[in-house]
Amino acid sequence: MIMAVAISGAEQIDWEQGLVQRARRGDTHAFERLYREHVGRVYGLCLRLTRDPAHAEDCAQETFINAWRALERFETRSSISTWLHRIAVNVVLAKRRRFTPKTESLSDADEPAEFGWTLDTPVEVGEIETAIAGLPEGARDVLVLSGIYGYSHLETAAMLGVAEGTCKAQLHRARKLLRDRLNVEIG
Amino acid sequence: MGSNDSNQQHGTATSLRELARSVTPPRDLWPDIEARLAQERAAVGGARRFGSLRPSRGQWAAVAAAVASLAIGVWLGRSTLPTAVPVSAGNTATATVAQGEPAALQAAYVSDPRYLQQRATMIRSLEAQLKALPQQTQAQVGASLATIRKSMQDIQSALGRDPGNALLQELLVNTYQDEMRVLTAVHEASDAGEEI
Numbered sequence: 041m042i043m044a045v046a047i048s049g050a051e052q053i054d055w056e057q058g059l060v061q062r063a064r065r066g067d068t069h070a071f072e073r074l075y076r077e078h079v080g081r082v083y084g085l086c087l088r089l090t091r092d093p094a095h096a097e098d099c100a101q102e103t104f105i106n107a108w109r110a111l112e113r114f115e116t117r118s119s120i121s122t123w124l125h126r127i128a129v130n131v132v133l134a135k136r137r138r139f140t141p142k143t144e145s146l147s148d149a150d151e152p153a154e155f156g157w158t159l160d161t162p163v164e165v166g167e168i169e170t171a172i173a174g175l176p177e178g179a180r181d182v183l184v185l186s187g188i189y190g191y192s193h194l195e196t197a198a199m200l201g202v203a204e205g206t207c208k209a210q211l212h213r214a215r216k217l218l219r220d221r222l223n224v225e226i227g
Numbered sequence: 228m229g230s231n232d233s234n235q236q237h238g239t240a241t242s243l244r245e246l247a248r249s250v251t252p253p254r255d256l257w258p259d260i261e262a263r264l265a266q267e268r269a270a271v272g273g274a275r276r277f278g279s280l281r282p283s284r285g286q287w288a289a290v291a292a293a294v295a296s297l298a299i300g301v302w303l304g305r306s307t308l309p310t311a312v313p314v315s316a317g318n319t320a321t322a323t324v325a326q327g328e329p330a331a332l333q334a335a336y337v338s339d340p341r342y343l344q345q346r347a348t349m350i351r352s353l354e355a356q357l358k359a360l361p362q363q364t365q366a367q368v369g370a371s372l373a374t375i376r377k378s379m380q381d382i383q384s385a386l387g388r389d390p391g392n393a394l395l396q397e398l399l400v401n402t403y404q405d406e407m408r409v410l411t412a413v414h415e416a417s418d419a420g421e422e423i
Binding site: 072 | 239241245247254261263265267352355
């Protein structure tokens with residue numbers, strides 16, 4: 041992340057686009073630079089979605105391999121970070137679908153309004169992470185993408201392949217469960 | 228998206244947005260990724276030499292037929308072996324040989340670390356590659372690999388009792404070659420069939 045701190049956002053996008061162009065031409069060193077820059081965020085997402093370090097490693101690795109294969113399809117005006125996250129979510133969901141039966145679904149009926157993720161009292165980070173890891177899959181997925189990584193409902197729903205209303209309902213559920221488990225108000 | 232990209236693991240937080248988005252993996256994943264990319268580049272190079280990247284129906288059938296014939300070949304090979312003694316708790320030496328990698332082998336091909344590394348990499352990527360194949364071929368590949376691996380275990384068990392048996396050593400090397408042919412066939416067939 042050193043490079044990201046040392047240069048501005050616009051410069052970083054230019055710099056990354058240059059790396060993408062080089063990687064498209066088969067330059068694995070350029071792709072390694074992209075890997076080094078983004079592996080932490082990709083692994084962090086995979087770890088929170090899978091709750092298993094070894095599984096998260098596999099998913100992160102698969103994410104970069106799939107990204108390499110799909111570099112031609114990446115639109116350089118987009119954020120490579122978001123693009124990699126989309127791929128990572130796809131990898132995690134694909135593996136999950138193969139090993140578990142269909143997960144629970146929520147109707148769109150109880151769609152709540154937008155809400156924040158501020159806790160009324162400071163809570164130990166480890167305690168928050170444990171509470172998040174203990175959430176049901178669907179609720180955890182949307183909370184991680186929306187609550188931690190800051191994606192909009194629309195973006196989160198698109199990544200997970202669910203309706204936006206379902207996404208909001210899952211967030212509502214996640215918020216309620218988190219509040220009960222952490223014993224704090226979330227506003 | 229905010230800017231909280233630190234590896235914060237301790238302390239307290241008053242918002243989920245304060246949680247670390249970036250988590251460093253316990254090990255560097257790049258060497259494995261690089262090995263897979265090298266495989267892909269080699270496979271693409273090979274495929275380009277032979278034409279289309281996407282396997283045709285005929286190629287699927289060829290892969291399936293090759294896999295099926297390998298399984299039969301391996302099964303016939305197994306039938307010529309001395310009767311394998313089932314691995315039991317009381318047969319520690321045999322069990323060690325049967326469960327481990329080819330520790331008892333004299334054959335340079337199988338014990339070559341480059342070969343073992345390549346094999347491990349291909350086995351790790353097998354699951355993802357199988358997804359690109361039709362269901363029927365997936366089933367055939369799974370059955371063939373199971374047969375091949377059972378053969379490896381049987382041969383290794385037999386070698387545990389008779390480590391100097393040249394015929395067994397040759398059979399084991401052949402079986403590893405059969406496995407590598409199946410892994411390579413799957414890899415080549417699935418290449419360019421992968422969707423994100």
